[in-house]
Amino acid sequence: MVQAMAALGGKLTKRLVENLGPGRHGDGAGLYLVVDPSGARRWIVRVTVKGQRNTRGAPLRTDFGLGGADVVNLNQARERALEYRRMAKSGLHPRFHAKREVPTFEELSRQVHLDRLPTWKNPKHGAQWINTLRDYAFPKIGRMPVDAIGQPEVLMCLSPVWTAKHETAKRLAQRIKTVLDVAKSAGFRDGENPVTGVREAEVLPKVKARPEHHDAMPWRDVPAFYAELETRSATAAKALQFTILTACRTSEVLGMRWAEVDAEARLWTVPAERMKGGVQHRVPLTDEMIRLLEPLRALGFDYVFEGQRRHRPLSNMAMLMLLRRMGRGQYTVHGFRSTFRDWAAEEAGAPHEVAEAALAHQVGSEVQRAYARSDLLERRRELMERWGIAIAQ
Missing domain, CATH: 3.30.160.390 (Integrase, DNA-binding domain)
Structure with missing residues (x-):
């Protein structure tokens, strides 16, 4: 002993x-x-x-x-x-x-979550992954051994949210499947993954996906709105002007630091980790953009658009709330990307690949992108200059 x-x-x-x-x-x-x-x-x-x-x-x-x-x-x-x-x-x-105790679904889920944390783009994605299981799976199957979970148990998790929260349900199904795949690889399960069986049997009702549209201001209305923004001194107004000019996403603009700006080259480089597609994006700075930025640089902040808290960026709701206060609550900040795209096609006649590159969209197949290595910076610079002149006239 x-x-x-x-x-x-x-x-x-x-x-x-x-x-x-x-x-x-x-x-x-x-x-x-x-x-x-x-x-x-x-x-x-x-x-x-x-x-x-x-x-x-x-x-x-x-x-x-x-x-x-x-x-x-x-x-x-x-x-x-x-x-x-x-x-x-x-x-x-x-x-x-080895004789191993079969873990419960919750135990293995949390282990899978920990193992995959280093692979996620940011901690928020990791939190969303485990929180979906915590909210919709753990209450029903969390204490069950992973080798005891079959199609009835999967349906028990998915059915209550399949139509009411379809996107959430699809993510939930994928995450349950991942945990059970890991369980099989670890020797805790045999046979087909029950999530696959549920999908192939089509026992859940078909849900017609509703396309998500970001309400966009018509481009012909933008000059008057931009002029109204110009009369406001709030940081949110300047950030919204810059967002409209660059056609960038809210998170890209609000996370912008002076260290990313090359004034001599008239270039703002958004690092890959802050881009939705995970690829570095270069934004040409036009005369109008530089006019907006110069007074902000004199403030000596780290973030270009600093919020009320020192060394912290503006809130991601600030620009949307400004739109509502200005009586444009029917529009969204993200919608100005669609506004720019409409203008580029209808008024500017810009080539498809140039307009899409300005929005940091990936165009073509993986093979085509491998050969088309240029980000069309100078052609985009010309297009963005024209956009700035059109709306800030």
Whole structure:
């Protein structure tokens, strides 16, 4: 008994497990806590299987995942590691002989969430992923073992929201499917994924997708509206003017920093991590844009359009609320991108690829884009100059 207790001792403590920084931290006897840069924590054990060799003839040494530290505590990790070492010492491969408890749907979902956090574009996406499961799946199947979930359980989650919140339901289905796919890969399930079965059986009603339109101000009305904005000194008004001139998205404009602006080259470069498509976007700065920016630079802020809180950008609702106060509540800020696109086609006669590039839209197939490497900057500069003259006349 004393020997068994000693075997479960190690270098790590509960506090260290919770607070250690990124890296691989050894507990001893092949057990490690791995902390990712994102903060996700998981256990692995390294064992050498007696009498078995790898393809190069060396002793077979293998790492095995024991689960996330939020699901498997330190003592449980040590017990599992001890089990794996005993099997390996006996010549048994743990992958085929380990007795593992089947996790619940919620336990595995949270582990999948932690494992994928580093791959998401920003923390908000990660939060949305797990929150969808938390709100619509965990109350119904969260405590069920993943090997007990079939089509009836999937339908129990999807049916209440399938028509009322169809986009949410589709995302929910995809996330349930991902968790169950991981469960199968980990050896906890067999057979077809029940989400696939539900889709193929078409047991849920067909929902006609309603296209989402951003109400756009007619381009012929923009000059008068722009002139009205010019009479206002609020930062929100200047940000909206700049948004209209650049045809950029709200988040791109509000996140704009002076470090992204090259005044000499008359260029604003939006980094890839702030772009919807994940690709860097260069925006040519026209005379009218520069006229708007110059007084703001003198304020010495980090963000071009700083909000009421120091070192923080303007609220993402500020421009929309301004539209409503000005009696244009039927329009949206995003709609000005459509306004620009209509003007580019109807009035400017701009080539399709130039107008789409101005909106940072990807055009053509992946192969076509690989050959068309230019972002048509100078042609876009000419188009944006014409747009600025048209609306700020």
